[in-house]
Amino acid sequence: MRRGTERIMTGRTDRSDADDERAIVVGGGYAGVTAANRLARHGARPLLVTARPHFVERIRLHRVASADRPHARVPFDALLRPDVELLVATVARVDAADRRIVLDSGAERPFGALVLAVGSGARTVSSGVHCVDDESHAERLAGALRDRPDAVVTVVGPGATGVELACALADSGRRVRLARAARLAADHHGRALAARLTSLGVALLDDDVPPVAAAGDLVVDATGLAIPALAHDSGLPVDDRGRVVVDRSLRVHGVERVYAAGDAILVDGPGTAHLRPACASAIPLGTAVADVIARGRPRDAVPGYAARCLDLGDGHGRVQFVSRTDRLLPFAVGGRLGGIGKEAICRFTLRWMRAGAPSPLPSWPTSRTGALARTTAGA
Ligand SMILES: Cc1cc2nc3c(=O)[nH]c(=O)nc-3n(C[C@H](O)[C@H](O)[C@H](O)COP(=O)(O)OP(=O)(O)OC[C@H]3O[C@@H](n4cnc5c(N)ncnc54)[C@H](O)[C@@H]3O)c2cc1C
Secondary structure: OOOOOOOOOOOOOOOOHHHHHOEEEEOOOHHHHHHHHHHHHOOOOOEEEEOOOEEEOHHHHHHHHOOOOOOOEEEHHHOOOOOOEEEEOOEEEEEOOOOEEEEOOOOEEEOOEEEEOOOOEOOOOOOOEEOOOOHHHHHHHHHHHHHOOOOOEEEEOOOHHHHHHHHHHHHOOOOEEEEOHHHHHHOHHHHHHHHHHHHOOOEEOOOOOOOOOOOOOEEEEOOOOEOOOHHHHOOOOEOOOOOEEEOOOOEEOOOOOEEEOOOOEEEOOOOOOOOOOOHHHHHHHHHHHHHHHHHOOOOOOOEOOOEEEEEOOOOOEEEEEEOOOOOEEEEEEOHHHHHHHHHHHHHHHHHHHHHOOOOOOOEEEEOOOOOEEEOOOOO
16 A cells, blocks of 8 residues: 555644655646646655545546446556655645645644646536536436336536536436527537537527526536635635636746645636636646746746547547647547547546647647647656
8 A cells, every 4th residue: 555545634733854855746637637747756755635546537426427437547556656645634724834735634744836627616506506627416316217117318518528528417317408508509629519419319408598407407507617716715815716817837826835626726827717627737737837836936837738639439430630829620530540649548548648648749738829838858
């Protein structure tokens, strides 16, 4: 077992120089695992503090809900480099002034640099409504589907999660309706998704159906993600959704030695509006934040994109190419080839996290046309 795993912290008062200078990463998701591994590649011995004893491949949770997969867990031993110490614990508060984190148990850990990578999770949905935003909710939906084999499922929200879930459920033989689907007609990518949904028998509802449960139906709210309250509760600068506000080098505004990456951030400044909550953002952000810390100098860490990849059921998928700033390009790969592309990306995701680098290529696109951020230099 990895050092620190499952350890219960019991109030620690000794504070060595090594502890004081240590980098701590909070959150073992896509951004946090990448950042911790990247720091280790830079020669650091980071501590990864995370709430669950395993990594969750959230991008596969719609398949957990549809019972195509028993779970989406990956053991940390298969992901973390040997120099990353793992502590399974929940961080209750960050004391930025005194440079320490406080765990749920009341125990404390000092840091030299802190990366907040707490991601996003399930929103509070109304009673009887489901979501697939985190592991427990996806499993709960799978259980409800088992208990009610004839129930019609209404998925509310035509974003990537809603579309993937609707396809997975329809593929498993469910009667599925996708509400708020009118938005899909807005561009060629959406229209291709609508065609695939229709071919699977998903009823597309244009109505703005509120995510509340109707008698006999199962309703899944796929309209958005919630941000953990840690940054807010710690008095760090947050936006109205609770995302911690960082500059382009991922430094938390006005707070020394505290950085953030992943879904739970708002990058302040021009040219950042394209950033979306995605592992396609979290992995390059995790890489960049580790580089900023290890090299001790700012860099433009705002990532760009190359494609949007969706699992559309029964081995089908769609890899829609986009500009660095996430604008749709007129190229896409669909059908079974698209499904192979999507599955390959999912597998590479784990490989990139393990490597602490977001790409097998020597560079990853930034949001600035023509500008490429070095991601593997020095590592
Ligand atoms: C069904 C579904 C399908 C998706 N499909 C795609 C896709 O195809 N492509 C794509 O790019 N994105 C997809 N996403 C979005 C993607 O999963 C997220 O953007 C990604 O998980 C964000 O990574 P992260 O590292 O910021 O956070 P997370 O992966 O959410 O990890 C955050 C971690 O921090 C831990 N944590 C939180 N608070 C604390 C605390 N106080 N103390 C200790 N630990 C804490 C959590 O337990 C978690 O392990 C999908 C999401 C869902 C739900």
